[in-house]
Amino acid sequence: MNKKRKYYPNSVKSRRSYTLKEIAEIYNLHIRTVQNWIKQGLKIIDMSHSPYLVLGQEVRDFLKAKKRNRKRSLKPGEFYCTRCHEPRRSIPKHISFNKTNKLLGKNEKQIIVIGVCMVCGNKLFLFSSQKKVAEMKKKGMKLIEKDKILIGNEGCSLKTDKKNVKDSEKNEFKIWAQGSLF
Incomplete structure (x- = not known):
C-alpha cells in the first residue's frame, strides 16, 4: 500500500x-x-x-x-470513509455520538459522531459540535448518545498506606500473616 x-x-x-x-x-x-x-x-x-x-x-x-x-467535501449527514476514500452515508441504525469535554471556541463543545459505512462496513468518525448535531437532528437523523463505560474495581485491596488502614483491616492482615486464615 x-x-x-x-x-x-x-x-x-x-x-x-x-x-x-x-x-x-x-x-x-x-x-x-x-x-x-x-x-x-x-x-x-x-x-x-x-x-x-x-x-x-x-x-x-x-x-x-x-x-x-x-480533499473531499462532505454534505450534511455524510462521513469520510477511510477504507473507500470517499464520502459515504452511515447505516441509519448505527449512528451514535460521544460528548467530549473539549471546547470549540468559547461555548461550543466537541462531539464525535460515530457511524458504520453502508458500502464496506468500516467505522466512520465525524468530529463535530453541539450546534451541528442539533441541525442533524432537525433534519431527521436519529442520533443515539453513547453511554460512557468506565472500567474499574471499587473493592481494590491494594491499600498500602498504613495511616489510612482501618483497625478491622489490620486484624485481618495479622491473621493472614500468621497463617491461621487458611
Whole structure:
C-alpha cells in the first residue's frame, strides 16, 4: 500500500530552480518519485538539457494541486470513509455520538459522531459540535448518545498506606500473616 505523506510546499523557494535530485533531497524522497511527478504534470524548464531543472514555484503549485485533488467535501449527514476514500452515508441504525469535554471556541463543545459505512462496513468518525448535531437532528437523523463505560474495581485491596488502614483491616492482615486464615 502506498504511503501517504505530507509535502510542505514552502520547503522550496519559489524563485529558485532545482534539479530533480535536489527536490528529492528536500522532501526525503527517491528520485524516481520526482520523475513520476513529471509524468503527473510537474513542469520542467527545458527538456532538451540535462540535468532537468524545475522552478520552485512550479513545484509549489504542483504540490498544492495534488493536495487539493485529495480533499473531499462532505454534505450534511455524510462521513469520510477511510477504507473507500470517499464520502459515504452511515447505516441509519448505527449512528451514535460521544460528548467530549473539549471546547470549540468559547461555548461550543466537541462531539464525535460515530457511524458504520453502508458500502464496506468500516467505522466512520465525524468530529463535530453541539450546534451541528442539533441541525442533524432537525433534519431527521436519529442520533443515539453513547453511554460512557468506565472500567474499574471499587473493592481494590491494594491499600498500602498504613495511616489510612482501618483497625478491622489490620486484624485481618495479622491473621493472614500468621497463617491461621487458611
